[in-house]
Amino acid sequence: MGNSYAGQLKTTRFEEVLHNSIEASLRSNSLVPRPVFSQLYLEAEQQLSALEGGSRVDNEDEEEEGEGGLEPNCAPNPYQTHPPPEGCCTTDGFCQAGKDLRLVSISSEPIDVPAGFLLVGAKSPSLPDHLLVCAVDKRFLPDDNGHNALLGFSGNCVGCGKTGFCYFTEFSNHINLKLTTQPKKQKHLKYYLVRNAQGALTKGPLICWKGSEFRSRQTSASTCSGSLFPSVESSGPLAAFSSEPVPGTTLSLPTGTQQAGPASEHPSLTAAVGPAVLNGKDSPKHQQLVKNDPSAVPRPSALGILSNSGPPKKRHKGWSPESPSATDGGYSQGAGDRAKYESAGISCVPQVGLVGPASVTFPVVASGEPVSVPDNLLKICKAKPVIFKGHGNFPYLCGNLSDVVVSPLLYTCYQNSQSISRAYEQYGASTIQPISEEMQLLLTVYYLVQLAADQVPLMEDLEQIFLRSWRESHLTEIRQYQQAQPQPCPPAPSAVAPVTSAQLPWLAGLAATSCNDSVHIIECTYSLAEGLSEMFRLLIEGKLAKTNYVVIVRACRSPAIDSCVAVTGKYQARILSESLLTPAEYQKEVNYELVTGKVDSLGAFFSTLCPEGDIDILLDKFHQENQGHIPSSLTASSVTKSASLDVGGAPACTSYNLEPHHIRPFQLAVAQKLLSHVCSIADSSTQNLDLGSFEKVDFLICIPPSEVTYQQTLFHVWHSGVLLELGLEKEHMTKQRVEQYVLKLDAEAQTKFKSFLQNSFQNPHTLFVLIHDHAHWDLVSSTVHNLYSQSDPAVGLVDRLLNCREVKEAPNIVTLHVTSFPYALQTQHTLVSPYNEIHWPASYSNGVDLYPENKKYFGLSEFIESTLSGHSLPLLRYDSSFEAMVTTLGKRFPRLHSAVIRTFVLVQHYAAAMMAVSGLSQMKDYTSVETLEITQNLINAPKQCPCGHGLMVLLRVPCSPLAAVAYERLAHVRARLALEEHFEIILGNPSSGITVGKHFVKQLKMWQKIEDAEWRPQTYLELEGLPCILIFSGMDPHGESLPRSLRYCDLRLINSSCLVRTALEQELGLAAYFVSNEVPLEKGARHEPLESDAEKQSSTDNEDEELVTEGSTSEKRSPVKRARSRSHDSASSPLSSKASSSALCGESLAQPGAPSQGERARSPQPCGPLEEGRAPGERQRPQASRGPPSVISRHSPGLAPQPDSGLRASQKNIQVSVTASSSQLSSSGSSSSSVAPAAGTLVLQASQCSMTKACRQPPIVFLPKLVYDMVTATDSSGLPKASSLLPSHSVMWASSFRPLLSKMMTSTEQSLYYRQWTVPRPSHMDYGNRAEGRVDSFHPRRLLLSGPPQIGKTGAYLQFLSILSRMLIRLTEVDVYDEEEINLHLREESDWHYLQLSDPWPDLELFKKLPFDYIIHDPKYEDASLICSHLQSIKSEDRGMSRKPEELYVRRQMARMRLSKYAAYNTYHHCEQCHQYMGFHPRYQLYESTLHAFAFSYSMLGEEIQLHFIIPKSKEHHFVFSQPGGQLESMRLPLVTDKSQEYIKSPTFTPTTGRHEHGLFNLYHAMDGASHLHVLVVKEYEMAIYKKYWPNHIMLVLPSIFNSAGVGAAHFLIKELSYHNLELERNRQEELGIKPQDIWPFIVISDDSCVMWNVVDVDCGGERSREFSWSERNVSLKHIMQHIEASPNITHYALIGMRKWSSKTGSGEVREPFSRCHVHDFIILNVDLTQNVQYNQNRFMCDDVDFNLRVHSAGLLLCRFNRFSVMKKQIAVGGHRSFHITSKVSDNPVAVVPAQYICAPDSKHTFLAAPAQLLLEKFLQHHSYRFFPLSLKNHSHPVLSVDCYLNLGSQISVCYVSSRPHSRNVSCSDFLFSGLLLYLCDSFVGASFLKKFHFLKGATLCVICQDRNSLRQTVVRLELEDEWQFRLRDEFQTANAKEDRPLFFLTGRHI
Secondary structure, eight states: OOSSSTTOOSSOOHHHHHHHHHHHHHHOSSOOOOOHHHHHHTOTTSOOGGGOOOOOOOHHHHHTTTTTTOOTTSOOOOOOOOOOOTTOOOOTTBOTTOOBOBHHHHTTSOOOOOTTEEEEEEEETTEEEEEEEEEEEGGGSOOTTSOOOOSSOOEEETTTOOOOBOOHHHHHHHTTOOOSSOOOHHHHEEEEEEEOTTSOEEEEEEOOOOOOOOOGGGTOOSSOOOOSSSOOSTTOOOOOOOSSOOTTSOOOSOOGGGOOSOSTTOTTOOSOSGGGGGGGOOOSOOTTOOOSOTTSOOOOOOOSSOOOOOOGGGOBTTBOTTOOOTTOOOHHHHHHHHHHHHTTOOOOOOOGGGHHHHHHHSOOTTOOSOEEEOTTHHHHHSSOOEEEEOSSOOOOEEESGGGOEEEOHHHHHHHHHHHTHHHHGGGTOTTOOOOOHHHHHHHHHHHHHTOOTTOOOOHHHHHHHHHHHHHHHHHHHHHHHHHSOOOSSOOOOOSSOOOOTTTHHHHHHHHHHTTTTSEEEEEESSOHHHHHHHHHHHHHHTTTTTOSEEEEEEOSSSSSOEEEEEEOOHHHHHHHHHHTSOHHHHHHHHHHHHHTTTTHHHHHHHHTTBTTBOHHHHHHHHHHHHTTSOOGGGOOTHHHHHHHHHHHTOOOOSSOOOOOOOOOHHHHHHHHHHHHHHHHHHHSTTOOOOGGGOOEEEEEEEEOSOHHHHHHHHHHHHHHTHHHHTTSSOSSOOHHHHHTTEEEOSTTHHHHHHHHHHHHHHOTTEEEEEEEETTTSOOBOHHHHHHSTTTOTTTTHHHHHHTSHHHHHOTTEEEEEEESOGGGGSSTTOSSOGGGEEEOOOSEETTEESSOOSEEEEOHHHHHHTTSTTSSSOSEEEOHHHHHHHHHHHHHOTTSOHHHHHHHHHHHHHHHHHHHHTTOGGGGGGSOHHHHHHHHHHHHGGGGSTTOOOOEEEEEOOSHHHHHHHHHHHHHHHHHTTOTTTOEEEEEOTTSOOOOOHHHHHHHHHHTTOOOTTOOOOSGGGGTTOOEEEEEOSSSOOSOOOOTTEEEEEOTTSOTTSOOHHHHHHHHGGGOEEEESSSOHHHHHHTOOOOOHHHHHHHHOOSOOOSSOOSOHHHHSOHHHHHTTOOOTTOSSSSOHHHHHHHHHOGGGGSSSSTGGGGOOOOSSOOOTTOSSSOTTOOOOOOTTSOOSSOSOOOOGGGOSSOTTHHHHOGGGHHHHHHHHTTOOOOSSOTTOOOOOOHHHHHHHTTOOTTTTTTTOOOEEEEOHHHHHHHHOBOTTSSBGGGGSOSOTTEEESOSOOOOOOTTOOHHHHHHHHHHHEEEOTTBTTTTOOSTTOGGGSOTTEEEEEOOTTSSHHHHHHHHHHHHHHHHHHHTEEEEEOOOOSOGGGSOOOSOOOOOTTOSSOOHHHHHTSOOBOSOOOGGGTTSOOBOSSOOOOOGGGSOOOOOHHHHHHTOOEEEEEOOTTOOBOTTOOOTTTHHHHTOOTTSOSOOEEEEEEEEEEGGGTEEEEEEEEEEGGGGGGEEEOTTTOOEEEEOOOBTTOOOSSBOSSOEEEEOSSOTTTSOOBOTTTTTTOBOOEEEEEOGGGHHHHHHHOTTSEEEEOOGGGTTOOHHHHHHHHHHHHHHHHHHHHHHHHTTTOOGGGBOOEEEEEOTTEEEEEEEEEEESSSSOSOEEEEEEEEOHHHHHHHHHTOTTGGGOSEEEEEEOOTTOOHHHHHSSEEOBOOOSEEEEETTTTTTOOOOTTOSSSHHHHHHHHHHHTTOOEEEEEEEEEEEBOOOSSGGGGOOOEESSOSSOOBOOGGGGEEOTTOOOOOEESOHHHHHHHHHHHHGGGTOGGGTTOTTSOEEEESOOOOOOTTSOEEEEOOSTTOOOOOOTTOOEEEEEEESOOTTOOHHHHTTSOEEEEEEEEEEESSHHHHHHHHHHTTGGGTEEEEEEEEEEESOOGGGOOOEEEEEEEO
8 A cells, every 4th residue: 555554654765854854944933843744643642732833813714614603712703784773573584564474374365476576485594494485586596507697686575565675685684584694695595485276375496596517426416415535414425434544643433424414405505615605504403404305316516606705895804704603503513514515515616607797796705717627637537536625715616517526525624623622612721722724734735645545535534633633732732721820811822833824835845745746735826726727737738647636725825825635546536526425326326327328338348358359259159169068167966966865865965954943042131131121111210111001012023125134034033933922823823924013114014004003002901012123224304205205205214103103102112123233323312212222242241251152153343353463364355456457447437437347347257257167267367366266166166065055155236227237247147158057146136035046946945855836035044055146236235134155245346435334334244144163263174175276276377367457466466465464475386476365365265165155054944033144043252262263274275286287278177186185284374384184084075065164154255445444444442443434324423522432332332422422414313302312302112222233133132022921921920829728638527517518608507516627727837736626546657847947938839820800919010990099190199198096905915005097088088087186086887787889898907017019908909999998007117118108008007016026916906906996886886876786897807918819610410419510710809708798697707718729629628618617818807706815916926826726715606618719929028037036146147046046044045136925936836846755746645735826846736725714625535645835824724724634644844934933923823743843954935135025934744
């Protein structure tokens, strides 16, 4: 590249020394500065202070500032208007007389228009959405061609009728335009107004303020305009890039691109006269966007009437036409505006005919005469010069305008770099000046000087240079500023003298001396016109043949300078002029050249290249000679052989395997990340997503309009099984059904999308996920569509559908954008919150492989890494001989677009290579080494495989018409060479499907074992193993995945001039690939068999590779060689160096036919549904430690044993030579490596299928040189230069003052960077979302998933849908205990059963006769002691071993149940119906509630109990309050006789602890909306949290003394309070005449985990029949309660309960409708009957069993309704689990084992922080055998337990007796007890009572009392010492401290 490292001078020549010293003396007063050049380019990091001086601020500076408000540093004087007359109207849209002029207001009014006048619409900057109606004399308006408008103005006001305005300035004041710049008719008179059919006035065509018509391609009519480098308009191409970074500058993202926006709206402003053109800029409100249809015939860009400032005499300090308008906002917007209008970037010159008058009207200041462009310029120069306007004024051009291109980009760049000082003003450093114009120009010259011959200038580079230079001087100044003492006037700028305009030409000339004429400086005296004329003269005379850049400067006459830069180098000028075209214009241009036959000259030229005349003649001749037989060189009859082999059972190929579809760990991880983001949206307090209200998931995937992508997505959806999993389809679904879920965004999309919206509206309980795949594709705003809907209905479709109001507002639609290139969705106006972005995770974190997989992804960064030295052969390459030929032909055919030339050259190369491989070896000189390598491997690969598997070559031709040309030509050549059966050529067009020949379809069906006769491949993935050239067209790939057999990705034809990051990465993403992780790559590659070396030599032994190339041989050599400065010429071989280098660059030359194509064994089936492409399990990033999987043993032909003519003579030896030469192995390094004969092993592999290695090697990618340099260069941050490009066509930089992306940035940081530094162009769909960065501008239900191309995003989001669906189902499901009842075999077989099987209610008389079943059947008491009611013969092994306490919870059996509509819910449930019930209704305030104290006395506690009620206002009607005073008196109770279906009579009490979130207190649905009274019973310390979560619930707060109590205390207080309340209500209602017994006495005590209730429906075959059938169904709690409350004689029952649900319930349990037994969990308690039976308030466990036994012994009835059951939810928090027993002393909560819960009194034992009662119960549960050794497993001799039931563990049985008189007890006369347990016995227990019982000898006694004193008293009172023997050491206590009141035990033995 000219110098080996651009800009790094190798020699210090005389000129440079001179340059440096003169420069130093010119610029310095005192300092001796270091040379600018070396400073900038060789020692980048050194300070640049010597460069800078403070810049002037003068009038000319202001001129350059453009209106955008961009250059804040020197405050501009806004345009001075005359103050309006006193009292006149100044309202926008009205004239000074107060009449409305807005088109919308007066469109239908009659308007008097004088003859010769026309109505036109004027734009006012303050009313962007309105047109003001004016009448203007048509002589002062242009004709249709933009010509012949008279200068001046004549107009009337249509509002007040005032006529005779002769000056537009005066008129604009009258109609209140309120301008901040010089009023100009060209700028403000925008549209003709016309009457429509209804007679209303409407906006008509634009007024064509234009000059001459000229080449259409320059117009950039609206969409986008050129760029010197980057694109400037919405879709405009980014421009060319220099191939290597400029040393010493930091590359930044392209900045020129800031200018964006529709050029269209102001067709008149083009890029002409220097700054003046900016006057054409509209106010910042240019939302109108592109008005002209980009696809319409391009309009010549507005050249003509250049609106300048007016005659020179008018120019004074007060008004500079360029002053930034005072109204314009921030400078980023302005920056955008400026180029929006200039962007057209075209030569802007008035017609010659107009020159006379034009110069009168718009005299260009000091411009002199217009410059005439010579007629035959293009013919002579072979390229159109591109002229960039710089500083000052630019002269008119006239004459042959179509041969030059004029662009404003450099001007804009200068302006932007002068604006950056504003950013620093915040530091208070007001002295800081922008970089001076002279300095800018000088730096520009330095930059151009160091560009290599094949580099193209890049605007970003220049901007970065300015930025760094300015920053360096700024830092110096800011330091001075900070160090200076505070003083009234700031210190002077730095001491370095500025470059003066007089020194400038000297310094520029000096710099140019060192570059060998590449930059030519022309100095002018008067104006740039003379310099331009001089340049044209030199061009015509051929004196600038070696010059690439001409810098013209006028710097001597005045303080300001004028300058421009012309690019005259053929290569650079062509690339730059083409980069100014938008993609649409590029296509148009190519089409035009093809249609008009301009390309015929190129075809004719190629035909003559053949040694024997016309190539076609040679082909025909070959065809005739070989008719009837395939050329011998191709006798690999794999085609026919394959079938016979398979059938005959001979070995078929084993490499072609279908991989099963599966989800990779990465995809699962991403799916889970997506799910957690959706959950976090739902969890946020904004209530934007209510996941609890959705029952199922539905989805729609929107994809770009590509048939292949469509089929591929259908395939993924079909095979992922997601439709079955979501329950959307049944097992046997059809393709048509799957198509419902994938939407191709084409013309028909709208109807399908409407039905999706309708569906979402009709199904509010379905969550719809709208997936926008390939989301970077169509971001055009729908407003653009409104402008030209008639032309292309697809424009703006994504915006119209996905951003429509219905989608945004639907609460059940979540939008997920999925893309590999998210940058355009990461702008300042994006709708996606940064918190809702999900990035594909990196596979490595700190060297740890996070998701181990057997495949590693190989993407862009790995491809780039393969080009670094130290690696094996690079996978990214360019083809130097191809590039050289293109350059040469470009000079020969200057009028043809280079895309056309490149395509024709490449097709020619392929054709010649096919001919060479087929035996016409003379043609090998007319192709390049790279193309020959590709073609050889394509044709020879199938021979290496018994089945004929081959490789795919992807030939990317973005322009569809060119793709068709390439297809026809290659197909023709293939036919003439009789190769139709050897490989297929497929034309891949986004709009149509794939067409494959019958022969190849047959092969594919055979390989993939497909029976279907109708089958045709529909995706590229199904072409697995097919030898083919896929010509892939379309301006952008649309996400199509390619098979593993892709071996070569030929991207030499991509449009290298319009690069933006998205476009570039998208093209390179085609090659992204998964490589197998299993085989160490280096080793794997080393054993690859060689391809025939002879064949290779034949392809590479020709020294003159291109006939037409000019340039050194180094240009022609392999790219590898130049790109990696390795010498292969030392090969010990007779071959030319070119041969050896070609071997290196041809990766698969090295392998026998298996050409590395194979390196991808992708499954022939379109691989996993879940794979974005490639085989399912196969994508992942290669490990950092490993080199890229490219081939290591690239074999140099230099080692080949045959002479290079070996193959020429006889192509028939191919097969033989393969095996012969395959024994040569070489190392990867250089070609002089040693030969390692290993023939034995390799010969066996010589016939390997190319698929074998497919999984080990990514494809090889060929790029255009320009792109290759761009991709492989790195900028100062170490990132590839390509990542610094403008991220997307549809955005622009917010400021040129931005940091570089950093290499260390994560995807999230990169996203934040783009969100800060990019803004959407006006044509972008996010443009209108202006609430920049504010949270409310983000859409709450919108997510963005980004990940590298082809990595498996489709699989990830389909998996996400599955797990989202599972989660929603999980949200509607609940784990309930599902355990069989225990101890059923122990049930007494009494004579009495309740045999009235069909009774709905128990018959009281029958029921009384039933015996009570003492045995506990509730499975939660599996570990509890059995209760003996009569002498049972229980085998000791019947009862299980006691469990460890922690196992009890873990091992309980669960069932997952779907919540019914009658379930009870926790706090996470939200739905419309119960919002009000819960107290969270949006229309209501949070419920207010009041605290009421309620006291009652209770003798047993010996004191008054003070309870507190918290009663919400909405529940006060349930209570009675005193009047006045409002004291709580009682809770209202209904009457027994009340009959109502609307409410539940029994109040429900739910004791709860630790479950404020998870407790099931929402009974709204369970009660089916019926009115009910529900009270939560909470501990005092939990009151606040429960109140917060359940603001609308009544709370009963227990006294603080119960804070550490167990559930017994809550039950005790509920029952006592309820009885007390019953008494109060009886008294209250007695006064109303109601009998006390009529008050309803029941309450419900419910656990907080009861979730659903069921009823069993029984069908009894007859009264006493044994057969009966039953079924269980879910019912509401209301149904059950109303049924029970309606029972006859209900007040005779003390306790009513129901079964606990179990799936294993047998008919035996439900056969009898009622049982008299224990009831648990959900009980209905008669507080009246049980008045004298209390719960034990001290108990923690088994208190319900204890209470049941007390109730029964009191002679009361317990009834269980067996046909009702309750389901209990497993809740893992709170409840009895909230008690943790820990040591009282140590801080660390070490678990204490139950054996330590008791200790000897007065011992030094560690005390525990737990209630004594809990320690006692826990100890007895686990260690009671220490007290009752005889009782262990001795069920026939139970322990006698008096007045209480304590759980002594499952191995000990107890017998319960009550000491109360008249109590009902079991008969104990038969029992011999093994122990006696006396727990806190009261006075009813006497000595005589105990003497009734008999004990075994050695039986043990345990007496438990509150203190040691009462222990002794009890022993004495009960005369225990008579029968029991006590010892001192038999006394114990619970391990509590004295203040915790331990319990004391005394144990003794029976004598």
